[in-house]
Amino acid sequence: MSFDSEEDYKWHISEFPHSHFSCISCAPSGAFLTHDQLQAHLEQNHATCSLCHLGFINREDLEKHEVYVHNKCLECGELFDCNLDMLNHQVIHVEPSCNCVLCDREFITNSAWVLHLERRQCPSGINRGNVNGWAKDCDQSEAYIGKQFSYKCPTCD
Template sequence: MVYCSRCARYFVNEHALEQHQDDSSQHNICHDCDKDFATYHGLKQHWINARRHHYCQDCDEHFDDEDELEAHYEDSHFYCEPCNKLFDSAHGLHAHNRQSHHYCPDCRRLFQNANNLQHHLRSTLHAGSTVPCPGKKCKKIFVSGAALILHLESGTCPSRITREQVNRVAAKYDKQHVITNPARMIAYGESGAGQSVTTWATERAWNGDRYECFLCHREYRTLAALNQHLASPAHEEKMYRCPRGYSGCGADEQCNIRRFNSKVQDYLGDLTSNMKRLRL
């Protein structure tokens, strides 16, 4: 004879006891964990809370692993993955994301941090492109003056504008030295005129294994690659600074506030407008 203490009943053998437990509402068994609960609610709470179970309580459905459960949540429910929460409606999830996350309500996208969100909001998707390139044969339009300047400095503009030409325009029109360091603008002068120094390497840069930059000692496989490095802004005098007067830090070309601060964006817009007056 075997005894069921919860029901205070005897059974002739183990098989009869198991049959009783399966049929009785007094027994709600998790066979994976070998636990018996007095109510079905208690069993469900166990499935919800126990890490070994991957259970959707809304659908009363089990899944093989956490990935399958999350995929089910995303496909069939209004699910916030970072918070691991389900919502009754799309509106509820939308309101939660607006209050709790770095979230674009128009695109309904989450971002890892505030900077990523702001970068997205300033993209062409939201801000639109309103700053045309003044270079000849270039039809590109940019979202900001800073983006245009990066384009011009890169040397990829069809007009063949170089960083040196951008520096000359900055030196000419930045009369108040908002973004330029006057102590480092001797080569360009207040009018933007002046001559720049071009540096290049010859076969003498070969050190027996690679072509070596005599300024920073970086090594390159080809002489052309070394000269491309020397022609880049890598070793140019850093004539730009983060503007203190516009909530900047004053550092020389070390932070990105000029790309994001609205006042600095306006200033760069005025600067790039002046470029249109030149024959670029």
């Protein structure tokens, strides 16, 4: 269907809005008679999901879709079966924030470094006993360690 003027076309769309599929970023000229036509327009002119071929107005909306629907890591593009697997994977993209002072291995958290020591993974031979001794020697240790050297939560007493 064609119209003599843009004004006539706009009137037509306003009078029969439910019989058209519209691209909100291309309005008023972005009205289509079928969902397939709208989808083809979105794929050609806007961001499109390569996994399910849905079209999006912009790249940001596409990326949200890929993360929340397809569990896609935006950093490397890897896909995961569930969101938790993706979140666990994303740790590999975090820059290390601390080094082991004994072997120079890098860790993304202090707790990962302490586990490295406690599990005897450090070539220096440090173990859990050494780590416990260091913890006891810290100024704040009284808040976390009881008389029998058993750890306690200072907020739950």
